[in-house]
Amino acid sequence: MKVALVYPRFKWFEYNGLSEPLGVLHLVSALRKAGHEPVYVDYSFCSEIDELDHIVEGAGIVAVAISAAAKLERASFVTSHLKKAVPDALFVVGGAYPSIFAANSIDETGADVALLGEAEKSIVELSDLVENSEDYHSMRNLAFYREDGSFAENPRRPVPPLLDEILFPARDVVDYDAYFANGMSEYGMITTRGCPFKCIYCKPSTDMIYGGGIRYRSAGNVVDEIRELVEFRNDPCPKVFFKDDTITMHPESWFEAFRDGLKESGIDLEWHCNSRVDTVSRDKIRIMKESGCRVISFGVESGSQKILDFYKKETTPEQAVEAFRWCHEFRVEATANLMIGFPLETDDDLRLTYNLLKKIKPDDIIVYFSTAIPGRYIHDWAVENDYLATDTNPELLDPARNRAHEVMNMRLPHLTVDDVVSWKHRIERYRSWRKVTSYSKIKRWTSELLSEPGKAIGKAGRVLRGFKGQSD
Ligand code: B12
Numbered sequence: 277m278k279v280a281l282v283y284p285r286f287k288w289f290e291y292n293g294l295s296e297p298l299g300v301l302h303l304v305s306a307l308r309k310a311g312h313e314p315v316y317v318d319y320s321f322c323s324e325i326d327e328l329d330h331i332v333e334g335a336g337i338v339a340v341a342i343s344a345a346a347k348l349e350r351a352s353f354v355t356s357h358l359k360k361a362v363p364d365a366l367f368v369v370g371g372a373y374p375s376i377f378a379a380n381s382i383d384e385t386g387a388d389v390a391l392l393g394e395a396e397k398s399i400v401e402l403s404d405l406v407e408n409s410e411d412y413h414s415m416r417n418l419a420f421y422r423e424d425g426s427f428a429e430n431p432r433r434p435v436p437p438l439l440d441e442i443l444f445p446a447r448d449v450v451d452y453d454a455y456f457a458n459g460m461s462e463y464g465m466i467t468t469r470g471c472p473f474k475c476i477y478c479k480p481s482t483d484m485i486y487g488g489g490i491r492y493r494s495a496g497n498v499v500d501e502i503r504e505l506v507e508f509r510n511d512p513c514p515k516v517f518f519k520d521d522t523i524t525m526h527p528e529s530w531f532e533a534f535r536d537g538l539k540e541s542g543i544d545l546e547w548h549c550n551s552r553v554d555t556v557s558r559d560k561i562r563i564m565k566e567s568g569c570r571v572i573s574f575g576v577e578s579g580s581q582k583i584l585d586f587y588k589k590e591t592t593p594e595q596a597v598e599a600f601r602w603c604h605e606f607r608v609e610a611t612a613n614l615m616i617g618f619p620l621e622t623d624d625d626l627r628l629t630y631n632l633l634k635k636i637k638p639d640d641i642i643v644y645f646s647t648a649i650p651g652r653y654i655h656d657w658a659v660e661n662d663y664l665a666t667d668t669n670p671e672l673l674d675p676a677r678n679r680a681h682e683v684m685n686m687r688l689p690h691l692t693v694d695d696v697v698s699w700k701h702r703i704e705r706y707r708s709w710r711k712v713t714s715y716s717k718i719k720r721w722t723s724e725l726l727s728e729p730g731k732a733i734g735k736a737g738r739v740l741r742g743f744k745g746q747s748d
């Protein structure tokens with residue numbers, strides 16, 4: 277049966293950068309293997325809403341991806357258009373947001389059902405049932421409104437324990453040239469699913485998608501996927517962003533096997549990842565560097581232990597000092613991600629954060645505004661303690677957008693928004709200073725100036741704007 281997998285990023289600007297939707301691509305592979313006819317419908321580069329109707333035509337299921345609340349409005353817009361174009365199809369929503377807010381996803385989009393959590397198995401099961409005109413309402417991971425108006429959320433199947441058994445994402449359906457032409461710079465990939473930590477600004481949302489805990493792929497399986505990517509894109513030196521929550525949960529031996537596997541395959545990989553300062557060691561960073569790691573983006577969040585403890589981050593500023601020292605030693609660029617503007621933060625806490633930055637000397641700094649997103653403990657806490665600002669506009673639920681627009685969705689008893697903004701500007705100025713003094717940044721910028729002068733000049737402009745306190 278024809279199944280349309282829709283990525284509804286229609287006329288949407290990504291504040292955090294453009295990337296291919298890996299989850300949807302995994303579903304394309306699963307459906308293909310099961311003998312269905314999946315079609316990938318990506319609105320990222322469309323200027324008219326009806327531009328892709330011909331691809332969706334004849335689909336028995338139209339499945340729309342929603343990653344976050346910020347995208348709900350786009351998903352609703354695209355779904356209501358497609359409901360007119362293919363009125364007889366079964367409309368499904370899935371992805372991170374419906375896994376947490378199933379009823380709301382159906383209410384807002386008018387979809388018939390939601391598929392919750394990892395969906396490689398359930399999308400195939402649903403497609404089989406629909407194709408055979410069988411009743412699907414009792415299948416696991418399904419949520420829907422019963423005829424009497426009550427909401428049903430069926431039990432979930434256990435998440436697949438062995439990630440190596442999951443098929444690689446179907447990259448052949450992606451128009452990578454368009455993605456790269458529009459600012460994407462790295463292929464996405466993932467080597468683990470889930471995260472065992474409990475930070476209040478994040479959990480329990482990811483547990484609702486990946487079922488809690490963490491599951492791993494073997495290094496060999498990841499090397500196989502990279503080999504496939506190298507062949508498919510005819511690029512022996514690909515750049516990859518590992519989207520894992522904390523890839524450094526892998527032990528050192530994993531990174532050794534990964535490094536050796538790449539070497540044996542003759543692949544010169546360059547990659548970057550996110551990490552926590554307490555899951556790295558000096559040796560791990562050395563081996564990561566040997567396997568092509570160029571940048572590690574650490575969730576440093578704050579220089580104040582009091583704030584880290586409120587976030588339940590379970591890290592210390594001292595661990596940040598060590599992690600950044602090791603990165604500088606092995607010339608791995610280290611980015612510090614910060615989250616400022618938490619209601620309990622004071623001017624002294626922000627000063628501690630600023631002082632920590634001066635100590636760890638990050639090669640880059642990304643300042644987010646602390647945001648209470650529904651489905652996370654921080655949101656419950658903000659509601660209970662009356663810190664949530666009255667405006668629940670979904671647009672305010674994207675920390676990257678809030679940073680760019682300098683707006684917040686929580687009230688601050690000890691600071692004004694202007695205070696936070698002025699600390700942000702101070703940090704941005706220090707960030708620009710680091711960019712013109714960091715060895716790695718200067719080296720990269722110089723080589724870019726020779727190979728891609730336009731890009732390098734654009735970067736220099738952004739650094740200059742940073743000196744005025746403006747972020748990218
Ligand atoms: C890469 C990424 C991004 C990228 C873009 C993602 C993209 N192009 O797909 C960028 C950087 C732009 C981004 C931005 C944001 N993101 Co983001 N992002 C991620 C990240 C790190 C990886 C996603 C991924 O590829 N996972 C791997 C694949 C295999 O898993 P998956 O996508 O979940 O797919 C599975 C299921 O969800 C399901 N599924 C997925 N799609 C579909 C579609 C259908 C139809 C069905 C049936 C099922 C289904 O099946 C898949 C296979 O099992 C996740 C964290 C994580 N570890 O997943 C956060 C995450 C999805 N992001 C999140 C959020 C909140 C945001 C932001 C609001 C800001 C932020 N970072 O906090 C913005 C808003 C973006 C927006 N406007 O929508 C949350 C979402 C949770 C929530 N709803 O509250 C997550 C879970 C991170 C977190 N814990 O905070 N993000």
Ligand code: SF4
Binds near residue numbers: 471474522
């Ligand atoms: S913020 Fe990162 S480390 Fe903390 S729970 Fe979320 S994914 Fe895990």
